[in-house]
Amino acid sequence: MGSSIAYHLMSRDNSLKLAVVERDPTYAQASSSLSMGNARIQFSLKENIRISQYAFTALERFEEEMIVNDVSPNISYWREGNLMIIDPEMTDSAKQAFALQQSLGCRVEWWSSKDIRQKYPLYHPEATDAGTFGSQDGHFDGYAVVMGYRKKAISLGSVYLQGKVNRILHENGRVSGIEAASGDLLAAPIVINCAGAWAADVAQSAGIDLPILPIMRQVFAIDTAIKPDGQLPLTVMPSGLYFRSETGGLLLVGKSMDEDPIGFDFSWSDKRFMDILWPEMAEFVPAFDRAKLVRGWAGLYAVNTLDSNAILGEWPELRGFYLANGFSGYGLQQAPAVGRYMAELILGLPHELDLSIFSPKRILEKRPISERGVI
Numbered sequence: 001m002g003s004s005i006a007y008h009l010m011s012r013d014n015s016l017k018l019a020v021v022e023r024d025p026t027y028a029q030a031s032s033s034l035s036m037g038n039a040r041i042q043f044s045l046k047e048n049i050r051i052s053q054y055a056f057t058a059l060e061r062f063e064e065e066m067i068v069n070d071v072s073p074n075i076s077y078w079r080e081g082n083l084m085i086i087d088p089e090m091t092d093s094a095k096q097a098f099a100l101q102q103s104l105g106c107r108v109e110w111w112s113s114k115d116i117r118q119k120y121p122l123y124h125p126e127a128t129d130a131g132t133f134g135s136q137d138g139h140f141d142g143y144a145v146v147m148g149y150r151k152k153a154i155s156l157g158s159v160y161l162q163g164k165v166n167r168i169l170h171e172n173g174r175v176s177g178i179e180a181a182s183g184d185l186l187a188a189p190i191v192i193n194c195a196g197a198w199a200a201d202v203a204q205s206a207g208i209d210l211p212i213l214p215i216m217r218q219v220f221a222i223d224t225a226i227k228p229d230g231q232l233p234l235t236v237m238p239s240g241l242y243f244r245s246e247t248g249g250l251l252l253v254g255k256s257m258d259e260d261p262i263g264f265d266f267s268w269s270d271k272r273f274m275d276i277l278w279p280e281m282a283e284f285v286p287a288f289d290r291a292k293l294v295r296g297w298a299g300l301y302a303v304n305t306l307d308s309n310a311i312l313g314e315w316p317e318l319r320g321f322y323l324a325n326g327f328s329g330y331g332l333q334q335a336p337a338v339g340r341y342m343a344e345l346i347l348g349l350p351h352e353l354d355l356s357i358f359s360p361k362r363i364l365e366k367r368p369i370s371e372r373g374v375i
Contacts, residue, residue: 001338002194003146003153004339006020008343018153019161023165025160029266029300032331035142041134044373046104049101050104051338051355066148073147078139079137083132084132086128086130090238095110108134111133112130124284124285149335165195169187175189176189177191196302197212200214206321208317208318214303216301218254220252220254220296221294221295221296222251222292223251224288226287253281256375268296306326308329310338312358314345322342324342341353
């Protein structure tokens with residue numbers, strides 16, 4: 001998010017003096033690097049759908065636009081689709097979201113359980129009546145996108161500094177810069193919090209309470225004895241279990257759970273897969289009852305506990321302090337649109353896409369907005 005905003009700011013005004021402070025320039029613990037890199041149109045809030053529509057366009061032209069010194073990034077953008085299995089009790093709300101997506105020109109299809117079985121013979125969707133399939137949805141290499149934005153931002157004049165932000169400096173209701181953990185001070189009339197899972201800690205240093213928690217999620221790569229005929233889409237079950245094909249004939253499997261730990265924990269447990277995820281997946285795909293767990297990893301969601309939606313814009317009680325936080329697991333795909341919007345907001349330019357619904361003002365007012373498409 002920080003590199004996208006840096007790129008969009010510098011591409012509009014390369015006379016800016018802009019520094020990106022990175023606590024870990026290797027991005028080993030960055031949510032973008034550890035993400036499954038999904039991009040999907042299937043949301044229930046109009047603005048989130050519009051954000052994804054722009055993401056599709058931005059990702060298609062990303063490799064060309066991020067060329068630096070004749071070198072183009074390779075983001076491995078594959079559009080195999082996303083299949084959302086519908087809980088029969090949620091059919092009405094799913095139909096509402098589907099109708100909204102179609103009204104906005106999205107390529108989404110309503111499939112019966114028979115359609116699902118016909119398209120993917122290994123699936124056994126007897127517990128559902130239907131699903132929705134987004135044919136333009138897909139996945140990409142999150143780390144490659146981060147590095148693409150970073151290198152392009154640097155080529156335009158951004159400076160990247162390694163360090164941890166210790167404190168947001170401010171006086172008389174206006175931000176004045178940051179203090180790094182090293183003790184160095186950086187003066188700036190505008191500071192943007194793009195700290196992901198660490199966002200609440202950064203904001204708290206200025207006395208601002210954000211409803212954001214770092215919650216650990218886990219992903220597993222498995223090798224099944226029986227292989228599907230072709231690539232499987234990201235398939236999302238009503239329980240929140242999800243899986244998709246990965247390179248090398250593997251499958252990636254994950255699930256967000258209420259009991260997932262809060263904190264900066266990057267450990268992962270094979271027991272979670274063996275005891276919880278595998279039995280559920282094998283019930284839906286009996287052919288996967290024999291599989292080998294190849295590897296796993298853990299990453300962090302920056303969960304907005306108010307409404308699981310982005311927090312975008314200037315904090316009402318501290319001028320010059322901007323937020324791009326709380327994406328709750330789908331920030332990577334929102335980075336292109338959010339980077340553009342934040343640059344427009346900061347520079348006072350007209351908005352290509354109005355995202356004011358995500359204003360931080362709603363945090364102070366405790367006024368949530370609804371999005372049912374959270375995974």
